[in-house]
Amino acid sequence: MKQNFTISIFTENSIGLLSRITSVITKRHLNIESLNTSESGIDGIHRFTIVVEAEEPLVVKLVKQIEKQVEVIQAIYHQDEETVFQEIALYKVSTEKASEDNLVEKLIRDNNARILSMEQDFMIIEKTGHKEETQELLEFLRPYGLIEFVRSGRVSVMKPNNELYNEY
Amino acid sequence: MEAILTKPQATQLKVSGAEAVIRSLIAENARLIFGYPGGAIMPVYDALYHFQEDVRHVLTRHEQGAIHAAQGYARVTGEVGVVMATSGPGATNLITGIADAMIDSTPLVCITGQVGSHLLGTDAFQETDIISISMPVTKWNHQVTKAEDLPAALAKAFYIARSGRPGPVLIDITKDAQFAEFDFEYKKCQQVRSYKPVPKVAIDQVSKAAELINEAQRPLILFGQGVILGNAEEEFRALVEKTGIPSASTLLGLSALASEHPLNVGMLGMHGNYGPNKLTNECDVLIAIGMRFDDRVTGNLDNYAKQAKVIHFDIDPSEINKNVEVDVAVIGDCKESLNELAKLVNLNSHPNWLDKFRQHDAIEKETVISNELNPSEGDIKMGEVIEQINQITDGDAVLVTDVGQHQMIACRYMKFNKSKSNITSGGLGTMGFCLPAALGAKLGAPKREVVAVIGDGGFQMTIQELGTIFQTQAAVKVVVLNNSFLGMVRQWQQLFFDKRYSSTELINPDFIAIAKGYGIAAKSIDDRGDLQQAIHDMLAFEGSYLLEVKVGKEDNVFPMVPTGASVSDIRLS
Ligand SMILES: Cc1ncc(C[n+]2csc(CCOP(=O)(O)OP(=O)(O)O)c2C)c(N)n1
Numbered sequence: 001m002k003q004n005f006t007i008s009i010f011t012e013n014s015i016g017l018l019s020r021i022t023s024v025i026t027k028r029h030l031n032i033e034s035l036n037t038s039e040s041g042i043d044g045i046h047r048f049t050i051v052v053e054a055e056e057p058l059v060v061k062l063v064k065q066i067e068k069q070v071e072v073i074q075a076i077y078h079q080d081e082e083t084v085f086q087e088i089a090l091y092k093v094s095t096e097k098a099s100e101d102n103l104v105e106k107l108i109r110d111n112n113a114r115i116l117s118m119e120q121d122f123m124i125i126e127k128t129g130h131k132e133e134t135q136e137l138l139e140f141l142r143p144y145g146l147i148e149f150v151r152s153g154r155v156s157v158m159k160p161n162n163e164l165y166n167e168y
Numbered sequence: 169m170e171a172i173l174t175k176p177q178a179t180q181l182k183v184s185g186a187e188a189v190i191r192s193l194i195a196e197n198a199r200l201i202f203g204y205p206g207g208a209i210m211p212v213y214d215a216l217y218h219f220q221e222d223v224r225h226v227l228t229r230h231e232q233g234a235i236h237a238a239q240g241y242a243r244v245t246g247e248v249g250v251v252m253a254t255s256g257p258g259a260t261n262l263i264t265g266i267a268d269a270m271i272d273s274t275p276l277v278c279i280t281g282q283v284g285s286h287l288l289g290t291d292a293f294q295e296t297d298i299i300s301i302s303m304p305v306t307k308w309n310h311q312v313t314k315a316e317d318l319p320a321a322l323a324k325a326f327y328i329a330r331s332g333r334p335g336p337v338l339i340d341i342t343k344d345a346q347f348a349e350f351d352f353e354y355k356k357c358q359q360v361r362s363y364k365p366v367p368k369v370a371i372d373q374v375s376k377a378a379e380l381i382n383e384a385q386r387p388l389i390l391f392g393q394g395v396i397l398g399n400a401e402e403e404f405r406a407l408v409e410k411t412g413i414p415s416a417s418t419l420l421g422l423s424a425l426a427s428e429h430p431l432n433v434g435m436l437g438m439h440g441n442y443g444p445n446k447l448t449n450e451c452d453v454l455i456a457i458g459m460r461f462d463d464r465v466t467g468n469l470d471n472y473a474k475q476a477k478v479i480h481f482d483i484d485p486s487e488i489n490k491n492v493e494v495d496v497a498v499i500g501d502c503k504e505s506l507n508e509l510a511k512l513v514n515l516n517s518h519p520n521w522l523d524k525f526r527q528h529d530a531i532e533k534e535t536v537i538s539n540e541l542n543p544s545e546g547d548i549k550m551g552e553v554i555e556q557i558n559q560i561t562d563g564d565a566v567l568v569t570d571v572g573q574h575q576m577i578a579c580r581y582m583k584f585n586k587s588k589s590n591i592t593s594g595g596l597g598t599m600g601f602c603l604p605a606a607l608g609a610k611l612g613a614p615k616r617e618v619v620a621v622i623g624d625g626g627f628q629m630t631i632q633e634l635g636t637i638f639q640t641q642a643a644v645k646v647v648v649l650n651n652s653f654l655g656m657v658r659q660w661q662q663l664f665f666d667k668r669y670s671s672t673e674l675i676n677p678d679f680i681a682i683a684k685g686y687g688i689a690a691k692s693i694d695d696r697g698d699l700q701q702a703i704h705d706m707l708a709f710e711g712s713y714l715l716e717v718k719v720g721k722e723d724n725v726f727p728m729v730p731t732g733a734s735v736s737d738i739r740l741s
Contacts, residue, residue: 011362012362014310016300020303061489064488068486071308073361
């Protein structure tokens, strides 16, 4: 059965590693649902968070092939239940349209979103959450003059302990 | 830091990046390298000029020739092959060889020149992003833009190329890094934090494997190049002999166990032997050692050894369960794991089971082999050419093949006594591999007889390397099996496309005249009566020699497991 898996990859911080890692996935004609790179909190170790939708046996193979890359220190995968994860979404909407109706304000409150910036022509709303939640708000806001939308890749922390954090 | 003998100790020395490259090669004992110069690598070639006594550079006629030669050298010696090329087209011409080395686990260090670092990304003359292009086909690659980073980068490159599961590594060096001067110091690389090339063998897995093996009634071993790359031929033979298990080779595993060994039951795969293919689906325990269940070996996976418990020995964890689900996985260096395993297995023999292989051999012999090796009429057959070579070399020669019918026939029938004697392009199936690889093999093992067996198609893909053979005077024996067709493709057209011979017929030039033009002794035969003498003359000849044998135009290779079929549906005709 296909489902979402989060692959967390801990690596040296070297040029070009991103495409080495993604090519392991794309060469199987598999789409990357989301991708995020950042520091890991361990000095000098970088972290990639990749979400793919696939069957588990395939994900096992992908993870091994990623871990095999010389500059990858560790690659592990998790199902959604085993992680705490978030994505952040930004919505740019027309100030004029949004203020026509104080429904927008209520939407923001009900959805645990917030206004990041308010300009004369537009306002920027921010919401963090799971994809379904940010997507839901997107659908709500569409009628109110949505100008622009962007959602980040997933960032995810695994519930089980990662021994890597003890080693380094 | 030994080995830098002829020049002053390098430690206190200011040297250019270019010279550092050469000194690094010397420190790694890379004394024979292959390549082709050009603008962006000229400083390195200039440095090479001053070190001619320390490093021999073989100028090929094409960068593809250079890398295949380095592969041949690496495969015959077990050392890292080194190839150099300029930026842009020089670098891109290496790609086929890099991909070939990647899939066949051949240790290579490829050094490419790059435009000056201030020009990177500007579409400068002969700039290509070789790092991105080569990424999916290298084990590791790295661009160096500062001279002082060169020794560490090269040390890491050699270490990565040769350790664990070997593979090709590429170091791209900008021209300014070649010119800049710095204090040279070389330290061999011993480890890389993120890289675990040799996983520790788990002894409990070895015991599980031993248990299965000890209980097995009809065990079958499949061995691959891992045995050779792991230097584990002795351990492997000891295991086979103690357990009495019939053992079949992959294409790249050939020569890891002597062909005539009583427990060697032949070759696996699409054109492998009848017995091991058929009986894969009858064994009760399948023991795969240093092989990766390539689709050319397994045929249709849905009907592959489903009845058997499978044990897999491999150094690369990502090979486990990749194609075939296994019951026991022993990850690690097979030299170590086989040694441990041998202690735990019972002394055993499987006469009835082995007899089944003999019965299948008899069938194969009668329906296919006899007529291939000893035909009495008709055109010369590829098989009898190999048989005549066997008569003289008696298993001691190195066989280098290209890709196609001649490859399958040569690998099926050639006898091997010694490991590292079979050099062919397996995973990638690269036509054009043979001639330069044979040159590299001969230069790597000058005392050994190196016989290149090539089809008329593949010969013309890198035919220009006759020039390199001429210039180096490497005594390679080249046998062109000329069927005036792209034979293997024609065979498929005959069998699966109703004989529609679409673009497979070759109108060939006078190969003898070409060889002579390159100063290489040559002869052409098409009569069975001349074959034995011609092979004898070729092998007795001191220098390089080209023998063209005109063989049957529409001969086919059998047995054959058609694509998509199960190994037990192997066809004898
Ligand atoms: C570079 C490359 N191009 C195409 C192929 C596909 N191919 C596989 S075998 C073959 C025919 C080889 O013909 P020849 O070299 O004459 O050898 P023969 O099969 O006749 O022995 C071809 C075209 C290949 N393996 N490699």
